[in-house]
Amino acid sequence: MLYPRPLAMLIDSFMKLPGIGEKTATRLAFYVVEMQDEDVNQFAKSLLSAKRDLTFCAICGDLTEESPCSICTDSSREQTTILVVEEAKDIVAMENMREYHGLYHVLHGTISPMDGTGPEDINATSLIQRLQNSKIEEVIIGTNATVEGEATAMFLARLIKPSGIKVTRLAHGLSVGSNLEYADEITLLKAVEGRREI
Amino acid sequence: MLYPRPLAMLIDSFMKLPGIGEKTATRLAFYVVEMQDEDVNQFAKSLLSAKRDLTFCAICGDLTEESPCSICTDSSREQTTILVVEEAKDIVAMENMREYHGLYHVLHGTISPMDGTGPEDINATSLIQRLQNSKIEEVIIGTNATVEGEATAMFLARLIKPSGIKVTRLAHGLSVGSNLEYADEITLLKAVEGRREI
Numbered sequence: 001m002l003y004p005r006p007l008a009m010l011i012d013s014f015m016k017l018p019g020i021g022e023k024t025a026t027r028l029a030f031y032v033v034e035m036q037d038e039d040v041n042q043f044a045k046s047l048l049s050a051k052r053d054l055t056f057c058a059i060c061g062d063l064t065e066e067s068p069c070s071i072c073t074d075s076s077r078e079q080t081t082i083l084v085v086e087e088a089k090d091i092v093a094m095e096n097m098r099e100y101h102g103l104y105h106v107l108h109g110t111i112s113p114m115d116g117t118g119p120e121d122i123n124a125t126s127l128i129q130r131l132q133n134s135k136i137e138e139v140i141i142g143t144n145a146t147v148e149g150e151a152t153a154m155f156l157a158r159l160i161k162p163s164g165i166k167v168t169r170l171a172h173g174l175s176v177g178s179n180l181e182y183a184d185e186i187t188l189l190k191a192v193e194g195r196r197e198i
Numbered sequence: 199m200l201y202p203r204p205l206a207m208l209i210d211s212f213m214k215l216p217g218i219g220e221k222t223a224t225r226l227a228f229y230v231v232e233m234q235d236e237d238v239n240q241f242a243k244s245l246l247s248a249k250r251d252l253t254f255c256a257i258c259g260d261l262t263e264e265s266p267c268s269i270c271t272d273s274s275r276e277q278t279t280i281l282v283v284e285e286a287k288d289i290v291a292m293e294n295m296r297e298y299h300g301l302y303h304v305l306h307g308t309i310s311p312m313d314g315t316g317p318e319d320i321n322a323t324s325l326i327q328r329l330q331n332s333k334i335e336e337v338i339i340g341t342n343a344t345v346e347g348e349a350t351a352m353f354l355a356r357l358i359k360p361s362g363i364k365v366t367r368l369a370h371g372l373s374v375g376s377n378l379e380y381a382d383e384i385t386l387l388k389a390v391e392g393r394r395e396i
């Protein structure tokens with residue numbers, strides 16, 4: 001049996017989202033039919049607005065309503081440090097910590113030969129341009145602790161170091177609150193390697 | 199840190215959907231920003247259309263673009279049997295089985311004293327009206343195999359039986375506690391074949 005066309009279209013749209021299969025999409029579509037009118041209107045408006053009103057900051061690559069973004073134009077932030085992340089959402093995690101007050105740079109990806117993405121597929125050229133004639137003293141690389149994240153970190157370090165700017169990497173180790181017995185071996189290895197005197 | 203307003207609004211909208219918490223909503227919202235324009239436009243259109251262009255069939259209560267629905271107006275279907283289900287999506291599961299050719303009636307709920315829903319909260323009065331002066335010979339009750347579904351089945355059976363119409367219940371080939379919409383087609387077929395008079 002075919003669903004009524006408007007419902008079938010909505011199921012299709014939901015299925016375009018990551019991690020949502022046919023059953024979940026169907027459940028969500030039926031739910032939408034019974035939602036308040038205003039909530040559905042708001043949902044549709046938000047979708048269009050997120051696509052239309054958001055852009056990437058011309059300087060750092062963060063998602064923003066206005067380019068340059070509020071972080072790049074905030075002169076009270078330390079202008080000597082750049083933290084390099086893979087995706088715009090990583091900035092939110094970092095800002096929620098409230099302890100980093102420098103600048104950011106979003107790569108929008110990683111170097112991954114397996115997926116066929118190379119140095120030219122990440123936002124690295126603009127990072128190098130930013131570093132020239134700047135007050136930047138340290139580049140902190142905050143790519144994920146994955147094979148791709150590590151490869152990208154190594155690539156950037158080699159690219160930046162000749163300019164004399166300090167390049168650091170976020171520490172890897174045990175998550176706070178986690179149990180040692182459940183940690184994977186690579187994490188444990190990183191934790192031992194990165195141990196500090198107390 | 200606050201998300202840019204259009205993103206925050208979209209996260210809020212996703213969080214209104216069942217089973218989607220803040221983390222998932224955030225992931226989906228970021229994904230939308232990077233989706234194709236046309237896919238996002240289609241998504242927004244589908245949401246509005248699902249809400250605006252779908253209605254409930256005045257006869258059986260199924261979700262439809264036009265009332266009466268295509269099943270109620272299909273004279274090739276057996277006009278002597280009505281299958282009563284809890285929700286419109288249950289009809290789709292039943293139709294996918296392709297072995298039932300009668301009519302349907304959607305209750306839009308169940309009797310559940312725990313949730314404070316009684317006989318007046320389900321679409322039962324219109325079912326009784328349908329049965330009067332009709333050719334209906336059998337009412338198959340396909341409410342879910344849950345406490346509420348069973349209570350609703352019992353209530354309907356008591357209501358209909360005095361009229362002399364045969365009342366049957368889908369067999370418990372359906373696993374107890376499961377929802378009809380998620381049952382596989384063979385299980386549904388067994389359930390129809392094994393239905394018993396109550």
